Amino acid sequence: MQKPLILLTNDDGVDSPGLWAAARILTRLGEVVVVAPREQSTGAGRSMPHLSNGRIERRERQEGDRTWVAFGVHGTPAQAVDHALLELLPRYPDLVISGINYGENVGTGITISGTIGAAMEAASFGIPALAVSLQTGIQNHLTHSEEVDFSTAAYFTGYFAQRILEHGLPGDVQILKVEVPALATPETPWRVTRLAMHRYYVPYSTRKGGLGEEAPLGYRVEVSPEEVSADSDIYALLYDRVVSVTPLTLDMTARYPLQALEAHLRQG
Template sequence: MAKPLILVSNDDGITSKGIRVLTEAMTALGEVIVVAPDSPQSGMGHAITIGEPLRLIPSDLFEDIGVDAYKCSGTPADCIKLAKHHVLKDRTPDLVVSGVNHGSNLAVSVLYSGTMSAAIEGAIEGHPSIGYSLADFSHDADFSHTVEYIQKIAKEVLENGLTKGVALNVNFPPKQNQKIQGVKICRQAKAHWEEEFDHRKDPYGRPYFWLAGNFVNNDKGEDTDVWAVDHNYVAVVPCQYDLTAHHAIAQINDDWDI
């Protein structure tokens, strides 16, 4: 039987440590092709490039493990679109995976995440898709404990599929002395960022701003992605691109006089 075709992307860029970990993990499961940004695209959300040309250049970064790769000048969503229309052409991926992101994508962060946007784009195109993130922003973050679960979750999706239009948001706790406790299928925590803008001046005296802030979680539920990662579980949240607030339709129809 033919091996599953697996498309790999990310938002940290094709040279990142996380995409190397993910690509190597996927080679044990199928035929792998990488299409990833040529530079970091964190926080780009689901942006696409429409006002300037996109460049797609073959890369030999994964030649040592026998994987064809391409670096793209665009966003993570651009990478998935170009993979479908140009790189894969008449082939359809059995799985789209994105990551492993250097830093978590918990709660509302999923909306800003380029990692998850690549996965969501895969779901929009009709492919089972997963975004992986590690809750460790340190420069020398250890990804080794993620591999076992990256493969387990990907195998489950390849064997059982996903509901159409759904992508999985998977977050790993940072490497600790204790072993990961297991996997929790969760909801997205009702948590948010309280932003601050640090007002600074450049060497020429011109003002600029640097985004900062604190993550605030007032959700005390033990069924959330934040709780799971805080308690050393792998958090898996099924996400969808349909943002319709179905519960609000009746209220608006009842209350509005238009």
């Protein structure tokens, strides 16, 4: 029987400890191929910038007693998925996993995330996708900090990957988005949630001088428990401290009767 083929990618870059924590766990489930951006690509969403040159670097990495071959792509997470599917894999994988990300991806800003963007790109090919993020402080988001412990997030990556490989994803669920609290353990409960209709990371201006000076936008977490529903990903992660599991679909059509909308737009 053919082993499951798993494509593993991320948005923190091919050298990210979070990605390799997932790789070590996933080898128990099938053949894992690592294809990820060469550079840090946080915030890239599902973008396909024409300035990406598509160069692919073959790299070797020692993890325990195994030498891995990985591929670093000059491009975004979504482009890394495309290069993997079109040029590097012998067939479409049974599952695409994006992560483990430094920092949670919750609420209405998830389409900014390169972690989610890579999963969305895989889903557009009809491949089940799993996106996993670990809650960390903002100071860790653009790092490869070795102080962040990915062991619990890796456990849940393997847990949900195994279930998808065994049972698939139901109905119009195309992506499973998993958020692991910072202090979670493998015994931490998990709960199926909905996407909170609330902005989680709020941008702010850092400009102190003229418009011609460099002033990249900053961002901070701004949310309180009364602003989000108890069945949402934000509430589960931030206030109940459980693992949040959110089903996502690429169908972003508003859940409003189409005929009623047409009548609304045609009214005199």
